[in-house]
Amino acid sequence: MPAGLVISAPASGVGKTTLTLALARAWHNRGLKVQCLKSGPDYIDPAFHAAATGRASVNVDSWAMDRVTIEHLVSRAVDADVVLAEGSMGLFDGVAARGVSGNGATADIAEMLGWPVLLVIDPSGQAQTAAAIAAGLRDYRAGLRLAGVVLNRVASPRHEDLVRRALADVGIAVFGALPRHAEISLPKRHLGLVQAEEQAEIGSLIDEAARFVAEHVDLDAVLRSAATWSPRPAGNGLHVTPPGQRIALARDAAFSFVYPHMLEGWRAAGAEILTFSPLADEAPDTSADVCWLPGGYPELHAGQLAANARFAGGLRAFAATSPVHGECGGYMVLGAGLTDADGARHEMTGLLGLETSFAKRRMHLGYRLAALAAPMPGHQAGARLRGHEFHYSTILAQPDTPLAVVHDATGAVIAETGSRRGRATGTFFHLIAEDR
Structure with a gap:
């Protein structure tokens, strides 16, 4: 059965996409079948997911979609070894009014599927406060489970040690820390990332991100933290009417x-x-x-x-x-x-x-x-x-x-x-x- 994990963060711009792509490619390179999903209305990230895994990715959206539709879309992972659902914005960020099955927050998807959340935390300009933020996200909503964190843009070994100690004090696992000076990033444009098909070097970029993350993150521990999950039969849950034949x-x-x-x-x-x-x-x-x-x-x-x-x-x-x-x-x-x-x-x-x-x-x-x-x-x-x-x-x-x-x-x-x-x-x- 597949193992499911949601990748989220306290805010946008922390490194969710880069970590998702790196983990997906690193596990893919180990021979695992990796399925990615995108929480929220994003047109661009699914194409990057497909480039990293060789499998089509789709959006799941609690504001616009009912539970049956979301489960239908997730069921494509029935033959996968691991499923990564990349969040949008911060973990609990959505709109003020509830939609069909939630308010569009990544947390809705994590709770609906019963998958733990891997947090990407950027402790720039912080130390112990990073642990307070992670603990606050862990405890904010009942029914949500935190797998642990990956630290991104860590300034120095001393900085990393301070943050790790603080997270240990509140019982949060740290799976790895990515040094600030070696950050791997993808090009940006005003609507988000430049499209995958515009990047002739996208494969090498993702490979480099995978190598970088594998050096600094315990991939086996991250995989063990994921939830074993049994997809429901796909059925016909899309209910999409084509505009023509x-x-x-x-x-x-x-x-x-x-x-x-x-x-x-x-x-x-x-x-x-x-x-x-x-x-x-x-x-x-x-x-x-x-x-x-x-x-x-x-x-x-x-x-x-x-x-x-x-x-x-x-x-x-x-x-x-x-x-x-x-x-x-x-x-x-x-x-x-x-x-x-x-x-x-x-x-x-x-x-x-x-x-x-x-x-x-x-x-x-x-x-x-x-x-x-x-x-x-x-x-x-x-x-x-x-x-x-x-x-x-x-x-x-x-x-x-x-x-x-x-x-x-x-x-x-x-x-x-x-x-x-x-x-x-x-x-x-x-x-x-x-x-x-």
Whole structure:
């Protein structure tokens, strides 16, 4: 039976992803089958997980997903030796209002699955206080079990000794300490890590992280701390409705943000996915029933997209007879224009009137609950969709008919309603699940 472990921290930026990838690769190199998961709405980390393990990773999200869906997704680990669920933000960080099965916190997943938590602690500028933080996290919520900690960015052997002694005093195991001067890190971008497919050297980076962690962390002790766990039969717990039978899916460096479980759900329901590359000036397959443009980084490629006449013309022709939907970056490309960070405006496909700008940056972040005022591909009017929004664009104009009434996780109505015009629809949020 697999051994399950959740990797979390007191906050973002402490080293969860690096440790997850390093452990996964180190155990993979020992011949173990390692399955990774990502707690929370993150489009990028699952691709890094797959690069480290050779197995597809998926998101599990207590705000947007019910327990049956989460257990279905976790059940892919039935043939694995060890399962690592990487958390997001701090261990207990989520939204104020409860969603479907929790508030989106990593702790929800740990408690639901009964897996212990491995904490990554950065004791920079601290000594004994690091133990107080770890003990506080251990004791904050009944039903949660702490496996131990890995210290990251330790300044010196003396610093490490002080922190280890303090943690021993409160009964918390230390599995290892990573020196500050030798820190292994991955490149960053404004939405998080640079995508795995953009890193030609990703394999060597992960190998180096695995070597570094293996030198400083007791891998056997970490593995022994994991919970033996018996996955439930997979069944059919995704309940994902594909937007069509044959789906033309934009897929390249500008359009890469789509949750893995959505694609898996579409295929499981019998849909065929036909990928095309707008950056390569490809148009959607005319035999498709629907075209779907995911999010990504269109602002980094706006000039190229604007120049690709075959793509734009093909998309317009497709939309004359069949539905087209865009999420976030895909929504922006369906719009009239996109202004890049330098203030240059690029003409987009014009299927919607949306105008967005990255010259006037404003972060939009959070869970979204949308009640559809009209149909969109795969969902009828009145459907309640759960998703997540994260971008830095400013809306200059959103003149079309609103697609939905959209609330944030507190229930407040927000301005990012999405749009519809003819057969084209778009939303700023990335779809995770439909309420049932």
